[in-house]
Amino acid sequence: MQDFHYLADRLAIDAPPPLLLVVDDQPSNIQTLYAIFKDRYEVCMAVNSADALAFCARRTPDLILLDVVMPGMGGYALCDLLKRDPRNCDIPVIFVTGNSDPLDEVQGFEVGGVDFIAKPFHATVVRARVHTQLTLKRQSDLLRMMALIDGLTGVANRRQFDTLLSGEWRRCGRSGQPLSLIMIDVDHFKRYNDRYGHQQGDVCLRAVATAIKAAMRRPHDLAARYGGEEFACLLPDTAFEGALVKAAEIEAGVRALALEHADAALGGIVTVSVGVAGIGAPSQLVETALVQAADAQLYRAKREGRARVCGAAL
Numbered sequence: 518m519q520d521f522h523y524l525a526d527r528l529a530i531d532a533p534p535p536l537l538l539v540v541d542d543q544p545s546n547i548q549t550l551y552a553i554f555k556d557r558y559e560v561c562m563a564v565n566s567a568d569a570l571a572f573c574a575r576r577t578p579d580l581i582l583l584d585v586v587m588p589g590m591g592g593y594a595l596c597d598l599l600k601r602d603p604r605n606c607d608i609p610v611i612f613v614t615g616n617s618d619p620l621d622e623v624q625g626f627e628v629g630g631v632d633f634i635a636k637p638f639h640a641t642v643v644r645a646r647v648h649t650q651l652t653l654k655r656q657s658d659l660l661r662m663m664a665l666i667d668g669l670t671g672v673a674n675r676r677q678f679d680t681l682l683s684g685e686w687r688r689c690g691r692s693g694q695p696l697s698l699i700m701i702d703v704d705h706f707k708r709y710n711d712r713y714g715h716q717q718g719d720v721c722l723r724a725v726a727t728a729i730k731a732a733m734r735r736p737h738d739l740a741a742r743y744g745g746e747e748f749a750c751l752l753p754d755t756a757f758e759g760a761l762v763k764a765a766e767i768e769a770g771v772r773a774l775a776l777e778h779a780d781a782a783l784g785g786i787v788t789v790s791v792g793v794a795g796i797g798a799p800s801q802l803v804e805t806a807l808v809q810a811a812d813a814q815l816y817r818a819k820r821e822g823r824a825r826v827c828g829a830a831l
């Protein structure tokens with residue numbers, strides 16, 4: 518539970534103001550809504566459905582206020598399109614309408630709208646409705662994130678890692694791109710816990726996770742907690758040689774933290790052992806081969822004295 522609060526606090530502190538997209542062909546309506554929301558939210562505007570789609574391809578709004586009747590594609594058709602797109606389907610859409618016909622509202626709910634706001638606007642009601650939907654959106658985003666993020670360290674969890682490994686294995690197999698995997702294990706971590714206590718052990722794991730994440734700079738690189746004191750990095754479109762460089766960076770990055778570990782075998786600081794495996798064309802083998810190979814290299818690094826990188830190309 519403590520980890521849940523840690524994650525929730527981090528999200529609240531780091532969260533930028535919510536992004537509202539107002540889609541309306543009438544400049545006066547846009548101006549009114551802008552005036553209502555500009556103090557608490559980032560408000561962007563689109564004057565037709567095509568502009569709105571272009572905007573959503575660049576950025577993901579937290580909520581859309583959508584006029585029902587517009588020249589060209591109307592609000593219902595636009596909402597229907599957005600809901601069919603996996604990248605945009607979670608954005609709540611509130612329709613803004615001058616029509617109070619219940620049948621009209623039913624159509625709006627059928628295409629995935631979450632609420633209606635009647636014109637002319639009543640500022641307090643509009644604010645309250647938007648606030649309610651944004652609160653619900655934040656909560657569902659948090660739950661989605663908790664299902665994919667390790668609560669202790671903030672990196673991806675094992676579930677996300679397994680899902681992405683399967684996806685990247687197939688994608689790299691189709692495109693003929695290489696795929697590499699790095700497995701990392703904290704050395705003599707049982708001794709660390711025994712000497713410094715489990716809570717300090719958790720602090721150490723967070724610091725190690727941060728050092729690992731710092732080495733993952735490409736957008737598709739993934740750092741994950743594989744289990745206990747073991748981490749894994751998935752490097753799509755990266756050949757074995759490149760992954761070896763990253764692995765060395767991770768090993769050096771953890772050393773550079775200079776976390777005291779009086780019972781460590783070498784140097785009196787926390788170190789990691791690292792195993793690397795890379796494959797040129799994933800389609801030749803089953804995906805477990807990559808994990809097994811990286812794991813075998815990790816245990817080789819342990820056998821050969823820890824605090825080092827070992828690797829093999831498949």
Ligand SMILES: Nc1nc2c(ncn2[C@@H]2O[C@H](COP(=O)(O)OP(=O)(O)OP(=O)(O)O)[C@@H](O)[C@H]2O)c(=O)[nH]1
Pocket residue numbers: 669702703704705706707708710714715716717718719722744745746819823
């Ligand atoms: N503090 C803390 N400890 C954990 C966590 N998960 C696993 N551990 C501990 O990590 C230790 C792992 O110990 P071992 O697998 O024996 O390995 P090791 O002591 O690191 O030794 P080598 O891997 O051989 O260098 C165990 O004591 C686990 O209890 C965690 O979330 N927090």
